[in-house]
Amino acid sequence: MSHDHDHPDFLGHHWENPKQQFEAGKLGMWLFLTTEVLLFGGLFVAYTVWRSNYPELFKYGSQFLDTNWGATNTAVLLISSMTMAMAVTYAARGKMKAVVICLVLTLFGAAGFMAIKYVEYSHKFHEGFYPGLAFYDEPHASELWLPLDETATAAKAHAHQMDMDESAMLHAEALVRAELPEAPADAQNWNKSISGPGPAGLTTNLEQEELAEFTTFLPEFVTGDIEDAGEELAFAEHHEPGEEPHLSHPLQDPTRPTNAQKFFTIYFMMTGLHGIHVVIGGIVILWLLWRTLRGDFNREYYTPIDLGGLYWHVVDLIWIFLFPMFYLI
Amino acid sequence: MMSLLTMIGAAAPSKEATFWMPESASTVAPMVDGLMDFINIVCYIFFALVVAALFYFAIKYRQREGDYTFDSDGPTHNMALEITWTGIPTIIVIVMFWLGMQTYMDLRTAPANSYDVNVTAQKWSWTFQHPEFAVTEANELTVPANRPVRLIMASQDVLHSLYVPAFRVKQDVVPGRYTSLWFEATEPGTYQLYCAEYCGKDHSLMLATVHVLPWDEYQTKMGKLAREYEDIPDSQLPAYAINRLYNRCASCHSLDGSSGTGPSFKGLWDRTVNGTTEFTNGQSVGDLSGPGGEYELAENYIRSSIVQPQRHVVQGFTGAMPSFQGQLKERQIDALVLMMKHLDQVVDADGNIIESPNLGGDDAAEPEQEGASE
Amino acid sequence: MSTVDASKTSGPAPVTDNYLTHTRGVWSWLFTLDHKRIGLMYLVSVLGSFFLGGIMALLVRTQLLTPEGLIMDQDQYNQVFTLHGAIMVFLVIIPSIPAALGNFVLPIMLGAKDVAFPRLNLFSYWLWIVGALCFVLALFTGGLDTGWTFYTPYSIDTGSAMGGVIPALTGVFILGFASIFTGMNFVVTIHRLRPPGMTWFRMPLFLWSIYATAIIQVLATPVLGITLALLAVERAFGIGIFNPALGGDPVLYQHFFWFYSHPAVYIMILPGMGIISDLIAVHSHRHIFGYSFIAWSSVAIAVFSFLVWGHHMFTSGQSELVTVVFSFITFSVAIPSAVKVFNWLATMYKGTISWNTPMLYGMGFIFIFTIGGLTGLHLGTLGTDVHLHDTYFVVAHFHYVMMGSALIAFIGGIHHWWPKMTGRMYSELWGRIAFTLVFIGFNLTFFSQFMLGSQGMPRRYASYPEDAGFQLYHILSTCGSYVLALGFFITAGYLIQSLIGGRRAPANPWGGRSLEWQCTSPPPHDNFAEAPTVGDCYDFSVLRWDENEQGYVWREDVSHPANEAHT
Known part of the structure; x- marks a missing residue:
């Protein structure tokens, strides 16, 4: 392996010239x-099969995705794609400082995308939207529906006035029960169906009374959970009259399809696999940044930047498909 | 083209097994065999040509001692030859495809007047239900001769495939949907039925026997099977259960105390009465058999494990058992419960079924065993 | 042209600096970027896996000597046949010719110094090792009894299928990427590293077949990857795509699986066809007949291979219309395969055919592949496939194609390039004896299985009914498998012996014209000091036998290949 002026360091020994290697x-x-x-194609086929077989699932599920976050992420990726393309162009012109700036901006794009993904995912998990059969696991207390039902509150207030008359309490309870949706019968693996109308908490000013209400309405395994979870209970008390009720847990949602x-x-699998690719892309950009700073690249040789850019554009492109598939249609 | 097939195969219908094909006993079998013969002949011709050329060239043009002069003048391509040996096989395979498709259509299209049998496949046994006679058979399928029979098949667990070589029919049985196949048996007799799609441990034991009977004999047998458990005196029910029902349990539940996919039947009744059987959820039969308990009557545990097997799974097993709800008549469940109670009277210490058990009933002779031994 | 000249002048004296002696020590092998060393490491690993898979095969055959099963219970048998299939497919046949022989031969044949991406090549080998270790892990996490096809819903039923499913799936996923990277490397190498004069239609046919194979590897394997990922997630979390209990479709899995695994069948057989094209031409000392038809038929097979997956599912419950369409397209694959066979025979016509070991394997291939290909007609024809599907007829058919053809070509290729790879000649006598045993053993083992299958014996059975008349064929088959095993053991014996006591190999022992025969045996580290120039690689008339060399050299009265480069 001789390194004369015809065979620069970056050129592998088995190549004739830089152009061939590039x-x-x-x-x-x-x-x-x-x-x-x-690789993604397999998942796209799975998506297509499911969407054509079960259109109702997609109609139901997509309403829980936040289009604003999705659109923001699309913009973030598009801009990062642009800065990546700029990095490649500057590299071709030998302006390595500009390349560094562009790569840093692209890296920010990748990080921003993942940050937003984190917000979206944790929100989904918080609301009880898990992939697979975990969807049907017992909900955590903090995910339960804590409706702020004004009828029920009024009824309870009335009952309070009546000095906790037992029949009035029962009446209040019946009112609340009537308001609540039926627990879905079709939840697979959901053997321990929440008895009666489903878990409910009522917003009052009196913690004791609220606990009592929980015990009235909820089966033991859920109340136990709640009693142990002081913070979650506090979460319930945040609801003030007139405030928007917390989203229902999907398992209590009567409109939830089988x-x-x-x-x-499929949402978590496709966006998750894409997320893995964004992370890998970020690592690649970091590596490119390090090599640029080390001075490995010049206008003669910037192949890794070019190829890294190609990879980043494809990661971007896949998201361009995922965004409308899940958030828009 | 079908006449070609008829010429080769169907013209000389062969009931006996040939060198290639097993005995044939259905209306489609001669067609399939004729097609097979046609393909075989094509293959023999091509194989003979190729191998003859191979050996002839290899010997004629072998390198002799000291022969190192290589001819560079021989032909290296010949368009006419290439087109010939591309074209002739193309025509042959198109004919082959066409014949194959026609036979396939006949294989798949059941005649309108077919006699329906419902088939349930589960690891690792076959259940056949005859709706017309309200008869259920296990691992035995009795069908009338000379009448198209359509099997409507469902699987309770994994993929299976129903295959009767003598009829040349096969169809996968897929969980979550119905599949069907049809045949018209021509020869009364007994034929082997296999599961042809791998389905786990006892795949190779998932066999059944097909009995083809003339229509009148068939009706007689169905009538007898439909009534058999009603006519049996209670004292004979354990014998009935062990001979006629146990074969659906046998792939998982042994009689000699060894554990299979499910617990052995040996001593099961004692374990139930003593309440020692423990479940995967930590409870035991004893916990549930107290006054007011679910299994206060031990019989209820046996019944529950047949119709709702997943309700309580015995410790150490995976709960692979499908439900037999609706597949067994009440009296058949009674028979199974009685069989558990009196297992030692119908099974000897080594786990072998006693041929003529002394059950203390008046009629020691058991007409129902006749059907079982067929 | 120093390398080429060396082959002319130097006798079969020890070559001082070659790729084997260039650097020393274990690390210089494990972290080598030399395609020849990577190819050799692949070869050793693949042959090791072949030994394991072969032991499993012998266990299976021994079990079936008696109707009730001789040596194993049902669970053990299911595990053994699963491992036999999975090891042979994923660890042996798929990497055998492309990754082992292809890695070694392709760059030299092409006239390149290395593959395009040597680091990726090494990475792919290490991925292969990790994938193979996952299979070992599967054994220790409960075993694997799903069959190599992992059919749902059995494979996702944690209650019945054994616990090794997810490690095995991980293993296949990783092996898939090893295969993808090898394929990518080859495609780019062939596109970008051809030296001057090496036009597409001057490439040896082995390169055409490797190219077609590499395309399939790159395009089909990712689909397998995502299919197995979906299967693993289904098994672990219950997502309801293949599980009917959750509204999934088990037949969809079969579509996904065979969309890869049918092209994979051609990943296995196409390189074999390529080797045979070269073996027949070189050992018949006769210009290949119908070069462009053979080349294009490889490409045609690669294209058709993506369109016929449904023929694995004729009785699966897919719609009749789809079944008929797949049957029709399936027959189209028969044509290019037939064209190849006819062209090989025409090549032998008026040749000067050496009856040496590689050529015996070449002729054995034609014999076996003809049977394997023709019996494909029975299975492509719908009317007969219904009867034959999932019986031993299918088992016999794909062993004739995958083992009898792909693997025989692999063994033939090993014999053909053994002098080049190791610099040693093996015993010709023992080679012919071993071939005879392998040939007889193979046909005895698998031809009797055609009879078993058409008589109705289903596959994957640990035991069989006594009165069905199967036992005789099983005994014949098992005896055949022992003969076959003996043949392979003898082969291993004399090949290993040749490393120690074999005669030194000349640069060109067979009279090959392609570029690998122009460099020394074994080749130097860099293959070619500078890019060689290329002539018609099937014109053998320029070679003559040299008694001192015990090999072939250029005739003095023809112009040097360097001079005929642009004629």
Whole structure:
């Protein structure tokens, strides 16, 4: 392996000239990107099959996705794609300081995207939208529906006036029960169905009374959970009259179609696999940044930046498909 | 083209097994065999040509001692030859496809007047229900001869595939949907039925026997099967259960005390009465058998494990058992409960079924065993 | 042209600096970027896996000597046949020719110094090792009894299928990426590293078949990856795509699976066809007949391979219309395969055919592949497939194609390139004896299985009814498998012996014209000091036998290949 002026350091020993190496790298990257698209292709087919077989799941599930966050993320990725393209252009012109700035901006894009993903995912988990059969696991106390039902509150207030007359209490309870939706019968693996109308908490000013209400309405395994969870209970008390009620837990939602977990499964699988690719892309950009700062690249040789850019654009492109598929249609 | 098939195969219908094919006993079998013969002949011809050329060239043009002069003048391509040996196989395979498709259509299209049998496949047994006679058979399928029979099949667990070589029919049985196949048996007799799709541990034991009977004999047998458990005196029910029902349990529940996919029947009644059987949820039969308990009557535990097997799964087992709700008549469940109670009277110490048990009933001879031994 | 010249002048004396001696020590092997060393490591690993898979096969065959099963219970048998299938498919046949022989031969044949991405090549080998370790892990996490196809819903039923499913799926996923990276490397190498004069239609046919294979590897394997990921997630979390209890569709899994695994069948057989094209031409010392038809038929097979997956599912419950369409397209694959066989025979016509071991394997391939291909007609024809599907007829058919053809071509290729890879000649006598045993053993083992299958014996049975008349065929088959095993043991014996006591190999022992025969045996580290120039790689008339060399050299009266580069 001789390193004369015809064979610069960056050129592998088996290449004739930089152009050949560059073209090979580019072809290799395109092939790799083809396999990436095909990898996602399997999930796209799964999405298509499910969507055509169970359109109601997608109608139901997509309403819980926050289009604003999705659109923000789309914008973040598009801008980062632009800064990546700028990095490649500056590299071709040999302006390495500009390349560094552009790569840093792209890195911010990747980090921002993942941060928003974190917010979205944790919100979904908080509301009880898990992929797979975890969807049907016992809800955590903090995820339960704590409706602020004014009828019920009024009835209770009335009952209070009546000095906790037992029949009035029962009346209040009946009113509340009438307001609550039926527990769905079709939840698979949901053997321990929440008895009666489903878990409910009532917002009052009196903690004791609220606890009593819980014990009235909830089966023991849930109240036990709540009594142990002081903070979650405090969460319940945040609801003031007139405030928007907390979203219902999906398991209590009467409009929830059978097998609703499928929507969230394919949502988490596709966006999750995409998220993994964003993380990998971020690592690649970090590596490119390090090599740029080390001075490995110049206008003659910036193949890794070019190829990294290609990869980042495809990651972006896949999101461009995912966003409308889940959030918009 | 079908006449070609008829010429080759169906013209000389062969009931006996041939070199290639097993005995044939259905209306479609001669068609399939004819098609097979046609393909075989094509294959013999091509194989003979290729191998003859291979050996002829290999010997004729072998390198002789000291022969190192290589001819560079021989032909290296010949368009006419290439087109010939591309074209002729193309035509042959198109004919083959066409014949195959026609036979397939006949195989798949059940005649309108078919006699329906419902089939349930589960690990690792077959259940056949004859709606016309309200008869259920396990691992035995009795069908009339010379009448198209359509099987409507469902699986309770994993993929299975119903395969009767003598009829040349096969169809996967898929959980979550119905599949069907049809055949018209031509020869009364007994034929082997296999599960052809791998389904786990005892896949190779998931066999059944097909009995083809002339229509009148068939009706007689169905009538007898439909009434058999009603006519049996209670004292004979354990014998009935062990001979006629146990074969649906046998793949998982042994009689000799060894554990299979499910617990052995040996001593099961004692374990139930003593309340020692423990469940995967930590409870035991004893916990549930007190006054007012779910299993206060031990019989209820046996019954529950048949119709709701997942309700309480015995410790150490996976709960693989499907429900037999609706598949067994009340009296058949009674028979199974009685069988558990009196297992030692119908099964010997080694776990073998006693041929003529002394059950203390008046009629020691058991007409129902006749059907079982067929 | 120093390398090429060396092959002309130097006798079969020890080559001082070659790729084997270039650097020393274990690390210089484990972290080598040299495609030849990586190819050799693949070869050793694949042959090791082949040994394991072969032991499993012998266990299966021994079990079936008696109707009730001789040596194992049902669970053990199911585990053994599953491992036999999974090891042979994923660890042996798929990497055998492309990753082991292809890695070694492809760059040299092409006239390149290395594959395009040497680091990726090494990475792919290590991925392969990790994938293989996952299979070992599967054994220790409860075993694997799903069959190599992982059919749902059995494989997602944690209650019945054994616990090793997820490690095994992980293993196959990783092996898939090893295969993808190998394929990518080959595609780019062939596109970008052809030296001057090496036009597409001057490439040896082995390269055409490897190219077609690499395309399939790149395009089909990611789909397998995501399918197995879906299956693993289904088993672990219950997502309801393949599980009918959750509204999933088990037949959808079969579509997903065979969309990869049918092209994978051609990943296995196409490189074998490529090897045979070269073996037949070189050992017949005769220009290949119908070069472009063979080349294009490889591409045609690669394209058709993506369109025929449904023929694995004729009785699965897919719609009749789909079944008929798949049957029709399936027959189209028969044509290019037939074209290849006819062209090989025409190549032998008026040749000068050496009856040496590689050529015996070549002729054995034609014999076996003809049977394997023709019996495909029975299975592509709908009327007969219903009877034959999932019986031993299918088992026999795919062993004739995958083992008798792909693996025989692999063994033939090993014999063909053994002198080049190791620099040693093996015993010709023992080679012919072993071939005879392998050939007889193979046909005895698997031809009797055609009879078993058409008589109705279903596959994956640990025991069988006594009165069905199967036992005789099973005994024949088992005896055949012992003969086959003996043949392979002898092969291993004389090949290993040749490393120690074998005669030194000349640069060109067979009279090959492609570029690998122009460098020394074993080749130097860099293959070619500078890019070689290329002639017609099937024109053998320029070679003559040299008694001193015990190999072939250029005739003095023809112009040097360097001179005919652009003629």
